[in-house]
Amino acid sequence: MSASVTALPLPAAGAGARRASARVLPGFNLTLGFAVLYLSLIVLIPLSALVLKTLTLTWPQFWDAVTSPRVMASYRLTFGASLIAALVNVVAGLLVAWVLVRYPFPGKKFVDALVDLPFALPTAVAGISLTALLAGNGWVGQFFEPYGIQLAFNPNGVVIALIFIGLPFVVRTVQPVLEDTEKELEEAATCLGATRWQTFRHVIFPSIAPALLTGFAMAFARAVGEYGSVIFIAGNMPMVSEITPLIIIGKLEQYDYAGATAVASVMLVISFILLLVINGLQGWQRKRSAGAMA
Amino acid sequence: MSNTSLRSSRRGTTEAPWIRWTLTALALVFMALFLVLPLAAVFTEALRKGVDAYWEALKEPDAWAAIRLTLITAAVAVPMNLVFGVAAAWAIAKFEFRGKSFLTTLIDLPFSVSPVVAGLIYVLVFGAQGWLGPWLAQHDIKIVFAVPGIILATVFVTFPFIARELIPLMQAQGTDEEQAAIVLGATGWQTFWHVTLPNIKWGLVYGVILCNARAMGEFGAVSVVSGHIRGQTNTMPLHVEVLYNEYQSVAAFAVASLLALLAVLTLAIKSVVEWRFERDRQAAAELPPERPAVPEPVARPAAA
Numbered sequence: 001m002s003a004s005v006t007a008l009p010l011p012a013a014g015a016g017a018r019r020a021s022a023r024v025l026p027g028f029n030l031t032l033g034f035a036v037l038y039l040s041l042i043v044l045i046p047l048s049a050l051v052l053k054t055l056t057l058t059w060p061q062f063w064d065a066v067t068s069p070r071v072m073a074s075y076r077l078t079f080g081a082s083l084i085a086a087l088v089n090v091v092a093g094l095l096v097a098w099v100l101v102r103y104p105f106p107g108k109k110f111v112d113a114l115v116d117l118p119f120a121l122p123t124a125v126a127g128i129s130l131t132a133l134l135a136g137n138g139w140v141g142q143f144f145e146p147y148g149i150q151l152a153f154n155p156n157g158v159v160i161a162l163i164f165i166g167l168p169f170v171v172r173t174v175q176p177v178l179e180d181t182e183k184e185l186e187e188a189a190t191c192l193g194a195t196r197w198q199t200f201r202h203v204i205f206p207s208i209a210p211a212l213l214t215g216f217a218m219a220f221a222r223a224v225g226e227y228g229s230v231i232f233i234a235g236n237m238p239m240v241s242e243i244t245p246l247i248i249i250g251k252l253e254q255y256d257y258a259g260a261t262a263v264a265s266v267m268l269v270i271s272f273i274l275l276l277v278i279n280g281l282q283g284w285q286r287k288r289s290a291g292a293m294a
Numbered sequence: 295m296s297n298t299s300l301r302s303s304r305r306g307t308t309e310a311p312w313i314r315w316t317l318t319a320l321a322l323v324f325m326a327l328f329l330v331l332p333l334a335a336v337f338t339e340a341l342r343k344g345v346d347a348y349w350e351a352l353k354e355p356d357a358w359a360a361i362r363l364t365l366i367t368a369a370v371a372v373p374m375n376l377v378f379g380v381a382a383a384w385a386i387a388k389f390e391f392r393g394k395s396f397l398t399t400l401i402d403l404p405f406s407v408s409p410v411v412a413g414l415i416y417v418l419v420f421g422a423q424g425w426l427g428p429w430l431a432q433h434d435i436k437i438v439f440a441v442p443g444i445i446l447a448t449v450f451v452t453f454p455f456i457a458r459e460l461i462p463l464m465q466a467q468g469t470d471e472e473q474a475a476i477v478l479g480a481t482g483w484q485t486f487w488h489v490t491l492p493n494i495k496w497g498l499v500y501g502v503i504l505c506n507a508r509a510m511g512e513f514g515a516v517s518v519v520s521g522h523i524r525g526q527t528n529t530m531p532l533h534v535e536v537l538y539n540e541y542q543s544v545a546a547f548a549v550a551s552l553l554a555l556l557a558v559l560t561l562a563i564k565s566v567v568e569w570r571f572e573r574d575r576q577a578a579a580e581l582p583p584e585r586p587a588v589p590e591p592v593a594r595p596a597a598a
Contacts, residue, residue, distance in 0.1 A: 024476055025388050025476060025485070026476070027482050027486075028385060028388075028391075031381040032381075032385035032389070036397070039378075039382075039401065042449055042450055043400070046415035047407075049424070050411070098317065103317070105322075111322070113564070113565045114325060114330070115325075117561065118329070119504070119508075121332075121511070121553070122512070122553045123511065123531075124511075124513040124550070125336060125511070133331060133332060138335075140331070163328065221406055224408070227409055232538065245408050246410075248411070257421075260414060261414070261418065267408050267411055
């Protein structure tokens, strides 16, 4: 797997020899051809439609669409709430992963399976359920209402929904790395007189840091694009609790295709950047774990 | 290793009991608040007015239409991505070629695109003002704001699920077994059916159930291309939204409870698959060394 990451500029001789021996198996042209065709039809051509449509806009048109005050407010909310949610997820995700890997307790298998609930539960269901819980008369909201704290229909609700959505990303990236950390290193640290906290800070934390960062980036990327769980709980007030994906929907409903496309292209560029960052982080993580094994 | 040495070695690498219990309690409280409570709320809200009201809400024709459309969508989208996933994994895992890592990145792309943007791109291609809009209108073909658009958007958002499950699995297994089968005279199809498929079956099931859960539950992308025609282009998640916005809370949560059941079922199957996969792997690892069933991924470049 680590070989394929750096496989692009293969030396000519090695590539030829490898190809000749691999071609014992049939179906290369068929499967690669089909995969590329399908990828192009479903993903690449439609995405290029977005890019080409954006290019037909004049610069002032584009700039006005993506920097109007209402859109700017939506960026602040989307990225701000995503950042807070991803940070909370790093802490909570590390805690959950740590407990699941290190401590025995009854019902662990069940809890482990439950971590993936946000992946499996449709976002609209999560949205209405969290809203019912956090509204002023809900199971949770009623305890905050007397203190004047509103959890739903404002940015607080957005953050909570995004925490729900992002939790499995951090747990599932940190968990396998924690399972693979070598106890010998910790024993050595203890023998050398380190306290448990020092061992965590200087031995365990550095080895799980790349995974934590990857999980953070994945949770953040997912939160930025999230729509279904957020719109029910956000209240969707312009300038206050309106997320960027909702701006796109709003423009579409007013048949402002140019405006919707412009804002969508901004989101698409940010998704690309996040995808590259995550790929880079995963490569770094693999290199780190490969180095640790050697 | 004897029991006492295990215990003494553990003392150096774990925390004081009160820290262990505090951390475990904190983690469980967090999980209860953020995961169990929302799940429980769905069923409580659905049954708020009793079982009769719950059944009434589910028997409604529009709810049935939504259930039917969701099933049709998943029944088309999942097999499409299954065929793609197997083909892509075969090409990527069993062969070396230029641009392989780039192709792998492109396959992951739909995961990082916002669902709303995913819906929008199909409106731009097939919508009335889109590339193919005029041609489609001439030939009286409806794609956007109709069932084909819903299926396409669902295919897009679930695109990577099966492929990304199979690629690392097939890469780890290498090509030795397949090459042996071919050398012994098996056809390509026989090799795939009798050698590759048994090796990847758990990964396949895993990818399919995750893909299916997302296909049935997708909201953002489908919402953009559906047009929200009641009884015609509303999937279950969209129907939940319509009911919720009409303040039919019990009906909304009743339909939502079906989707929540699907999620619980998905998690249960997923756990079973993980368990079976682990058991098969351990069984393979315990085989005598002359039949190494799980070749290490590290050994691959040397063999090639």
